[in-house]
Amino acid sequence: MHHTVISPIREPLVEGAKTYHQITEDICSPAERAPNLLWIVGFVLSLITLGFGLACIFITIWWGIGTWNLNRTIGWGYDITNFVWWIGIGHAGTLISAILLLFRQKWRTGVNRAAEAMTIFAVMCAGLFPIIHMGRVWLAMFILPYPNTRGPLWVNFNSPLLWDVFAISTYFTVSLLFWYTGLVPDLATLRDRATGLRKKIYSFVAFGWTGSAKHWQRWESLSLVLAGLATPLVLSVHTIVSFDFATSVIPGWHTTIFPPYFVAGAIFSGFAMVLTLMIVTRKLFNLQEYITLAHVESMNKIILLTGSIVGVAYLTELFIAWYSGYVYEQFAFYNRALGPYWWAYFGMMACNVLSPQFFWSKKLRRSVVFTFWLSIFINIGMWFERFVIIVISLHRDYLPSSWSYYSPTWVEIGIYIGTFGLFFTLFLIFARVAPVIAIAEIKHILKTAGDQYTGPNATVHHHDDHGQSESVEANH
Amino acid sequence: MKTEKEVLFGLYNDEVDLMKAIKVAKDDHLEIMDVYTPFPVHGLDDVMGLSESRLHIAGFIFGALGTLTALGVMSWVFTRDWPIIFGGKPYFSLPAFIPITFELTVLFASIGMVVTFYTICGLGPGVVNPILDTRITDDKFCLAFETDGLNTSEVDNLKRFFNTTAAAEVHTKSISN
Known part of the structure; x- marks a missing residue:
């Protein structure tokens, strides 16, 4: 007999007594109806911001990096801060889809699709910055090791900056493959519901998916192995990003704590961004029954954990700076908290260490409005963290005559704003043309994690003394 | 026909x-x-x-190919084709090769498996x-x-x-x- 697993502790992951068909209807409908006013307004605003960002990128490339306020002392400013920030945000998607898959966390199914899309778009935003920062972008291919007419002169395989090139391009490719392979069966669902030109387009992108049992078996095998590969990959990416700093000899940078601390921070900011987006998306597309308060609470618990790890890392850094007895390191951290950029340090501490502690309260963890605002605070805090690490560590050089101060020009700010335009433009297009929730995967967990599943073969629960359940065949 | x-x-x-x-x-x-x-x-x-699907075997082979490609190319470039001393380190500095080797292993395994999957299932763009x-x-x-x-x-x-x-x-x- 078919047994349904009902946990007395866990909340249902799909609410509202859905049938398989109702799930298809609910999740496909945003892609099948005309966009609402809110979407159009958001899309136009995103396009305008994107256009402004492109103009600023054009100015940078046309006139050179001189349009930024970087100087001889502070060679990394907004560019690398934004790069690390976006890469960090791009970590939650793979964490949700890969690590939580390996841990058999069923709640991932409600949010994995959108989180993976977010990952891909965030990595695109991140990748822009190092490329523009090269100055002469038309020579960007010099970072790739290919046989060339310059010797052949090779890249430096011992450099963390080159490891970054490999890590981020691999991460982007694998995330894209993982995401798209998951999307194919759902695109087939859209294809089979569409007519006319839309059917032709969805036919093309659905790759001829039929739902054959053998294909599903291979698809599951592929997903599992890709998850197994993506798990160490996602941990390696921010580890390697942290090597950009940790392998240098700059006080405040060359610390061995960086890899785990960066990874925790990346997951922290990534989940905050997932929450910001999903809270808006579930409201906009009426998906509250799929992205439930239980999902919000689960993500808030991860935020609380990773936020606390980040907090411990900040304090460990301070302690080790003092304990090392190394005056340059001690000065770097004294200056970090009490120097000219004290506001960035305290912004970081308040947003990253103090604010997630509110989530010890179950009531606040389950408050959508509170979570939304807190997720924005966390992302501001994580931006400050990268600014603190990069700019504060650089602005007091070994030679006091080189001491400097950095504030961005409008061009630098414009490029940063432009990446929001890119991110939201892509996300809004994605939310319009593809299912934002993995339809097949939700159907897969419906019977084991759905609320009062009422379709055929539903299990009716009698709350008798023995807690036994009984299966009832529905009429055909 | x-x-x-x-x-x-x-x-x-x-x-x-x-x-x-x-x-x-x-x-x-x-x-x-x-x-x-x-x-x-x-x-x-x-x-x-x-x-049982044998797709993971293909994944392993592609991954091993990635490992060998990365290690092979880096070792050849830094010991044979254009040896350069970076910071007094040996030409063949294996620990520094690990990150790229790992990334290429994952990259080759993923792309290889995905392409294999679509090929053996007879699926693909426009099919x-x-x-x-x-x-x-x-x-x-x-x-x-x-x-x-x-x-x-x-x-x-x-x-x-x-x-x-x-x-x-x-x-x-x-x-x-």
């Missing part, structure tokens, strides 16, 4: 009914053409007697495979038999099978081979 084949298929409303039907079909030694479902049904491959019913990607579970070369009594036997196994609908369709 395009050839057509006749397919008789039943649509079930639930995966539990489908699984029961497959068991009956297996017991009756009926030759199932294929089973189509809207989502991966747990235990379906066991009931159908599908052998159009025959669809028996558009609701298979929604909420119908389909069990299909090929009826070419079967006589009337054998086809009737299959129809009877669908009736006794509570198929919600039974249809025939000729699809291109």
